[in-house]
Every structure is written in C-alpha cells, then in structure tokens.
Amino acid sequence: MEIRQHESALTAALRAEQAHVTRTYERLDAVRRHTRAALEKAYGRETGGLHQARYEREVTAGEYARRLARLEAVEHGLCFGRIDDADGDTRYIGRAGLRDADGEIVLTDWRAPAARPFYTATPGDPGTLVRRRHLHTRDRVVVGLDDEVFDLERLAEGERRALVGEAALLAALRRGRTGRMGEVVATIQREQDRVIRSGLAGALVVQGGPGTGKTVAALHRAAFLLYTHRDVLERRGVLIVGPNATFSRYIGRVLPSLGETDVVLSSVGQLYPGVHAVAADSPVAAALKGDLDMVRVLAAALRDRRRVPDGDLEVDVPVRTSLRDGVEVVVRWMTLRAGHDDCVRARDRAAHARLPHNAARKLFVMDMLRALTLDEARRLDAPDTEEDLRHARRALWAHEQVRRALDALWPPLTPEELVAGLLSDPAALESAAPGLTPAERAALLRPYGAPWTTGDVPLLDEAAELLGEDIGDAEAAGTFSRAERERAEREADERYALGVLEYTGLFEDDMMEAAALADRHRAPAPETTTAERAAADRRWAYGHVIVDEAQELSAMAWRTVMRRVPARSLTIVGDLAQTGSPAGARSWGEMLDPYLEGRLRTEHLLVNYRTPAEIMEVAADVLAAVAPGSQPPESVRDGGAPPRAVRLDPGLPGGRAALTDLVRDELAAIGEGRLAVIVPDARHEALTALFPRDGDVLDSPVAVLTVTAAKGLEFDAVVVVEPGEILTQSPLGGNDLYVAITRATRRLTVTCRGEAPPMLSRLRL
Numbered sequence: 001m002e003i004r005q006h007e008s009a010l011t012a013a014l015r016a017e018q019a020h021v022t023r024t025y026e027r028l029d030a031v032r033r034h035t036r037a038a039l040e041k042a043y044g045r046e047t048g049g050l051h052q053a054r055y056e057r058e059v060t061a062g063e064y065a066r067r068l069a070r071l072e073a074v075e076h077g078l079c080f081g082r083i084d085d086a087d088g089d090t091r092y093i094g095r096a097g098l099r100d101a102d103g104e105i106v107l108t109d110w111r112a113p114a115a116r117p118f119y120t121a122t123p124g125d126p127g128t129l130v131r132r133r134h135l136h137t138r139d140r141v142v143v144g145l146d147d148e149v150f151d152l153e154r155l156a157e158g159e160r161r162a163l164v165g166e167a168a169l170l171a172a173l174r175r176g177r178t179g180r181m182g183e184v185v186a187t188i189q190r191e192q193d194r195v196i197r198s199g200l201a202g203a204l205v206v207q208g209g210p211g212t213g214k215t216v217a218a219l220h221r222a223a224f225l226l227y228t229h230r231d232v233l234e235r236r237g238v239l240i241v242g243p244n245a246t247f248s249r250y251i252g253r254v255l256p257s258l259g260e261t262d263v264v265l266s267s268v269g270q271l272y273p274g275v276h277a278v279a280a281d282s283p284v285a286a287a288l289k290g291d292l293d294m295v296r297v298l299a300a301a302l303r304d305r306r307r308v309p310d311g312d313l314e315v316d317v318p319v320r321t322s323l324r325d326g327v328e329v330v331v332r333w334m335t336l337r338a339g340h341d342d343c344v345r346a347r348d349r350a351a352h353a354r355l356p357h358n359a360a361r362k363l364f365v366m367d368m369l370r371a372l373t374l375d376e377a378r379r380l381d382a383p384d385t386e387e388d389l390r391h392a393r394r395a396l397w398a399h400e401q402v403r404r405a406l407d408a409l410w411p412p413l414t415p416e417e418l419v420a421g422l423l424s425d426p427a428a429l430e431s432a433a434p435g436l437t438p439a440e441r442a443a444l445l446r447p448y449g450a451p452w453t454t455g456d457v458p459l460l461d462e463a464a465e466l467l468g469e470d471i472g473d474a475e476a477a478g479t480f481s482r483a484e485r486e487r488a489e490r491e492a493d494e495r496y497a498l499g500v501l502e503y504t505g506l507f508e509d510d511m512m513e514a515a516a517l518a519d520r521h522r523a524p525a526p527e528t529t530t531a532e533r534a535a536a537d538r539r540w541a542y543g544h545v546i547v548d549e550a551q552e553l554s555a556m557a558w559r560t561v562m563r564r565v566p567a568r569s570l571t572i573v574g575d576l577a578q579t580g581s582p583a584g585a586r587s588w589g590e591m592l593d594p595y596l597e598g599r600l601r602t603e604h605l606l607v608n609y610r611t612p613a614e615i616m617e618v619a620a621d622v623l624a625a626v627a628p629g630s631q632p633p634e635s636v637r638d639g640g641a642p643p644r645a646v647r648l649d650p651g652l653p654g655g656r657a658a659l660t661d662l663v664r665d666e667l668a669a670i671g672e673g674r675l676a677v678i679v680p681d682a683r684h685e686a687l688t689a690l691f692p693r694d695g696d697v698l699d700s701p702v703a704v705l706t707v708t709a710a711k712g713l714e715f716d717a718v719v720v721v722e723p724g725e726i727l728t729q730s731p732l733g734g735n736d737l738y739v740a741i742t743r744a745t746r747r748l749t750v751t752c753r754g755e756a757p758p759m760l761s762r763l764r765l
C-alpha cells in the first residue's frame with residue numbers, strides 16, 4: 001500500500017517536472033528561432049560594399065552565429081537540477097539561462113551566482129536550501145529524479161511524500177565509461193565548485209591525487225570563466241594545455257557540450273604553430289632540454305651564427321655585363337671592400353640594438369651596404385650624396401654575391417634552422433654548451449631533419465623569440481619606406497603594451513618586451529573564431545591559460561606557456577606524486593616562482609571519484625614507497641572486484657596467449673566498458689601488435705598504452721604488465737606505477753613474470 005502511494009507520488013512528481021522541462025525546451029526552441037532569424041537578417045543586410053560596414057556586419061553575424069552554436073550545444077540534459085529554499089522558492093538549474101516571454105526566469109545557468117547553492121549545500125551546511133533535486137532526462141523526457149533533503153520539516157507536505165532516488169553522485173559514477181571524458185555539471189562537488197568559481201585574476205594551483213576531478217574541475221572552470229568574463233575571454237580566448245594529443249581528444253567534447261567554443265586545446269608538443277611534436281626524448285635529453293640553462297645555450301648558439309671576417313670583407317661584384325648570344329655575361333668585376341673595423345662596428349651595433357636577430361640583421365645589412373657603397377663610390381670616383389648612396393645600396397643588394405657574403409656573416413634564420421642546426425652539429429653544440437659533459441651532448445645530438453620531440457617545442461619557441469619575424473630582403477636594402485610606415489603604428493601599439501606591462505607588474509620581466517606584447521594586441525580579423533586565430537598565432541596573448549597534468553611541464557615548457565599569458569591569469573592543475581618526466585615539477589613553488597613570485601593561490605582536492613577503495617589501497621602502498629609522507633586521496637566508491645596479480649610472461653608465446661585470454665575475460669567482466677593494457681615503454685610495440693585495433697585508441701575496447709600516454713585517462717578495467725619494469729624504466733618509475741594503477745574505475749589486474757615488486761605485496765600471485 002505504502003509502495004503504491006509512493007509510486008503515485010513519484011509519478012506525479014515526474015509529471016510535474018516533465019511539464020517544467022517541456023516548457024524549458026519550448027523556450028530554448030524559441031530563442032534559437034529568434035537568434036537564427038537575427039543571423040539571417042545580419043547576413044542579408046546591404047553594406048553597399050563599404051569595408052567598415054562589411055566588417056561590422058561580419059562581427060554582428062559572428063556574434064549571432066556563436067550564440068546559436070551555444071544554444072545548439074545545450075540540447076542534451078538542458079535542465080538537470082532544482083533547488084527549493086525555506087521560503088518556498090524554487091529554482092531550476094541548467095546549461096543555459098532562459099526566461100519566458102514575460103521575462104520570468106525559467107532556467108538558471110549553472111554558472112550564475114544564483115545557481116551556486118545547488119553545488120555548495122551539504123547536509124551539514126545547507127544554507128537556505130531545504131532540498132536539492134537532480135533531474136535525469138533522456139532526449140527531452142524526464143526519466144528519473146534524485147533528491148537530497150536538508151530539512152524535511154520545512155519541505156511542503158506534498159513534496160515530502162514524493163522524495164525519490166539515491167545520491168546522484170554515486171549514480172553518475174556507476175555509469176560505464178565512454179572513452180571520452182563526461183561532463184559532471186550536474187554533480188559538481190562543493191570543493192570542486194570552489195575551484196571552478198575562483199576568480200579570474202592571478203594563478204590558481206589545484207593539487208590533488210588521482211581521480212579527484214582536477215580535469216573536470218579545470219574544464220568546468222574554463223566554461224565558468226568564459227561565462228563570467230565573456231567580454232575579455234571571448235576576445236582573447238582560453239588555452240588548455242594537456243599532456244598529449246590523445247588527452248586533448250579525451251577531454252575534447254566536454255566544453256562544446258557545455259556550449260563553449262572559444263577554447264584552444266593543445267599539448268606542449270603543439271604549442272608552436274606548424275609543428276606537431278610527438279617523438280619522445282631519452283630521459284637524459286628530456287631533462288637537459290627542459291632546463292632553463294637552454295635559454296643561455298640558444299642565445300650562445302645564435303651568437304655563434306654571427307661572424308665577422310678575420311680581415312676585411314671583400315666582395316666581387318659585376319660592373320659591366322654584355323649580351324652574348326642573348327645571354328648576359330659579366331665582362332668586368334670589381335672587388336669591393338669593407339674594413340674589418342667597419343664589420344665589427346656593424347655587428348656590435350646590431351647585436352646591442354635589443355632587437356631580435358632577424359630585425360637586427362636589417363641594421364647590420366644597412367651598415368655593411370653603407371661601407372661597401374662608400375668603397376664603390378671611392379673606386380669609381382662617383383658622387384656620394386645620400387640620394388646617390390641610397391640608389392647604390394639598392395643596386396648592390398641586387399647582386400647575389402653581396403647577399404651571399406652578408407648572409408654568411410649574419411644569416412636570416414628560422415627557429416627550426418637554429419634549433420635543428422644546433423642539435424645536429426657537435427661543434428656548434430660544444431661551443432654553445434661548454435658546460436655539458438660529452439655524454440650529455442651526445443644525448444642531445446641527432447640528425448638534421450629528425451622528427452621534433454615535445455622537448456624541442458619550448459626550444460623552438462625560445463628561438464622564435466630570439467629571432468623575431470623575418471623581414472623581406474627588399475626592405476633590408478631599400479629605403480625602409482614600408483618599415484617606416486609601419487613604425488608609427490607599432491609605436492602606438494607599444495605605448496599601449498607598455499601600459500599593460502606596467503599595470504600587470506610585468507614591466508621588469510625580461511621575457512616580454514613591450515614590442516612583443518604590442519604585436520599580440522593587434523586587432524583581429526572578424527571572419528575566423530578567436531580559437532582559430534589564437535591557435536595559429538605563436539604570439540597570441542590568451543586571456544586565461546589552464547594547464548592540466550601540469551606536473552609534467554619542464555621549466556622551459558613553463559617559459560613557453562607563460563609567454564602566452566602575459567597577464568598571468570592561470571589555472572594549474574596537477575599532482576606532484578604523478579610526475580613522470582625527469583624535467584617535470586617536484587615542487588610547484590620552485591617551478592612557478594620565477595614567473596609568479598609566490599603570488600599563487602592553492603586549492604587541494606582530496607576525494608577520489610574514480611578509483612574504488614580496494615584498488616586505492618594498493619595504490620596507497622605504492623605511494624607510501626615512492627613518496628613517503630604523501631596522503632592518497634580517499635575513494636568514494638567501494639565494492640569493486642578485488643585487484644589481483646597473475647603470473648605470466650608476455651615475452652613467451654604461452655605468456656602472450658595467457659595475456660590475450662586474460663584481456664578477453666576482463667572485457668567480458670566489464671560488459672560495454674573499455675580496457676587499457678598499460679605496459680613498460682620497451683614492450684609497447686610488441687604488445688600493441690598483440691591487440692590490433694582500427695581507429696582511435698579512445699574508441700577501441702582495448703588500448704595498449706605506455707604510462708605517459710595513459711596519463712589523465714581512465715578505463716573500466718586496467719591490466720598493468722610487468723610493474724617491475726615500469727618501476728625501473730625511469731628515475732621516476734615509482735610515480736609511473738602509481739599513475740598506472742590509478743587509471744581503473746572498476747577492475748585492476750597486474751601481470752608479472754616472476755615475483756611482484758614488494759610494494760605490490762597486497763596483491764597475492
């Protein structure tokens with residue numbers, strides 16, 4: 001009887017919520033129609049061909065198109081929550097804010113301050129709430145409700161009878177993994193909410209163990225910041241830096257599903273436009289390339305590329321040509337000379353001009369051409385007025401011999417040439433990095449044209465700063481008229497940039513000169529999105545940068561990241577106990593102080609939403625062995641299958657068969673879920689061949705991954721192969737093992753050839 005009464009109350013509650021959800025979708029459809037019409041109207045507007053009018057039309061249409069994209073993206077799970085307060089007021093929470101035709105609020109955006117109690121109320125501290133309700137929908141239909149009641153007494157009588165559901169968080173965690181990160185907008189926890197809504201200014205470090213929701217908090221923070229500071233961030237964009245491209249794909253759907261598009265997802269290997277670095281460095285090379293000493297090494301390498309001749313510079317130039325059989329041939333040559341002292345003076349003046357190499361080359365070429373034209377005028381007894389000399393300079397620069405001679409002294413360089421040249425030339429490396437041992441230099445050397453590694457990217461970026469933009473040859477030799485025209489604009493930009501630097505306290509920062517900053521604030525073209533423009537521009541200044549798995553970034557990588565955010569508005573999420581890169585962070589302060597001078601806020605996340613308690617006990621033993629004193633996070637889930645160890649040797653045919661059988665059984669145990677085989681680096685190739693897949697690693701039921709590639713990801717079942725080899729494969733092998741073991745949401749199996757390492761003694765073979 002009681003059950004039937006409860007059922008009918010539930011049915012009535014579902015019906016009532018369905019009515020509200022239907023109304024919400026009707027409003028969404030209406031706003032979409034309205035926006036679409038406005039977009040069509042904007043495109044249809046006559047501009048009369050005027051550039052300014054066309055520009056304005058593009059901007060307006062772009063704004064409507066973005067708004068429409070946001071409205072399209074919030075379809076799934078539009079309304080997911082409801083809060084009731086002690087005064088009897090009710091508020092619905094969802095992915096967008098909507099009002100009805102009379103201006104009444106139908107749905108409150110989850111990021112709005114009014115939605116905050118939905119995330120912060122706890123039984124101990126409910127604020128004014130008496131109940132929080134989660135609404136589960138499929139398409140546009142309400143299929144379930146979960147209630148948390150904070151004050152039963154003050155809940156209306158009818159509502160009291162219709163209380164339903166289990167804790168929404170646990171229900172969410174029980175759902176199978178899809179291979180892509182899900183959004184958790186409906187079940188964000190209080191401590192995560194604090195991270196998400198922390199202010200835009202300054203740097204926030206979020207330290208938390210595996211599975212504590214650092215990544216989801218970071219992604220929702222991006223959406224929150226874009227909502228709250230749309231004016232700044234839509235123009236400047238938000239950059240999210242992850243550990244690798246797979247990770248970017250793993251998290252890639254969360255933000256669009258929250259309706260955000262102005263976010264650039266990148267790995268460190270992709271931060272330098274035009275290069276997609278995926279190759280790995282040896283641990284020694286990674287540590288060396290990640291060290292800030294490379295700043296000095298690159299500067300020295302560049303200095304070494306500039307030369308002056310031992311004596312005077314002599315260049316043979318043609319003075320008379322004649323046509324023979326229709327072909328122009330030189331019949332008289334003349335040797336022009338620039339004195340050694342002139343060459344030294346030209347080099348020093350250019351070197352001390354505080355200009356990047358390629359821009360300073362302009363000065364050098366001008367001075368050298370001046371010396372050569374004076375010599376020419378003397379030899380030919382020609383007039384040497386300024387006007388004559390300017391003509392003569394242009395004529396001289398037209399000779400290939402002159403260009404070649406000057407290029408040999410001060411070559412125009414690309415970052416790629418400088419870095420690849422240095423790393424492939426033992427003599428250049430020895431000269432630029434005399435402090436390195438021969439073995440260290442040998443670890444850095446590789447053939448010219450070898451694939452770029454992740455560690456090369458910060459070097460390329462540093463080189464690009466040293467070199468600056470290339471300049472057209474014609475300008476170098478001509479009257480600089482185009483340069484002069486641009487100078488006025490630049491100076492205005494620089495004055496503005498200087499203001500920004502002073503305002504942000506970065507004036508003293510030698511990483512960012514006003515000139516460089518000025519370039520970053522040039523007005524954008526309207527026809528592309530902010531994210532597209534930003535991703536293609538190495539010198540783009542983002543409004544906010546989020547770094548995930550931030551413990552992996554080297555000091556040089558931080559330099560690259562900081563250049564992209566001169567205002568130093570950052571969210572840095574990571575776990576020092578998971579650092580795997582030999583160039584990565586051992587302390588946040590040590591890594592970040594050079595840029596933030598201690599001005600960082602820290603939040604800690606302490607609850608693990610991924611790994612069941614049974615698996616976490618094993619992980620805790622590993623953590624205790626590799627980082628004594630560190631506390632593992634506490635798991636909210638338990639009751640998973642007990643983790644186990646299995647003896648097999650994947651190096652033997654019998655062992656390989658046993659491994660494939662084991663993987664098959666694990667797949668059967670998890671049903672629809674996904675499985676990862678996490679392997680030592682040296683076994684990756686062989687074991688990948690054992691589990692062939694087509695398509696993306698994230699979409700296949702079985703993914704064979706190194707620990708580096710598994711970073712940040714999660715799977716229903718994980719099989720860790722040869723933990724002993726993972727432990728010894730790098731100086732931070734213990735951290736790697738901790739990462740491997742904490743990737744599972746349900747099942748963990750470890751395979752060993754012989755005895756398992758003592759820190760895994762909890763697993764009986």
Ligand SMILES: Nc1ncnc2c1ncn2[C@@H]1O[C@H](COP(=O)(O)OP(=O)(O)OP(=O)(O)O)[C@@H](O)[C@H]1O
Nearest residue numbers: 184187188189210211212213214215216609610712
């Ligand atoms: N509030 C929440 N509601 C529902 N699920 C959550 C919540 N917080 C975290 N999770 C889930 O817990 C899992 C771990 O989250 P996430 O990957 O963000 O952790 P992490 O701290 O980045 O982990 P790691 O350091 O291991 O990479 C994810 O499946 C995420 O969806």
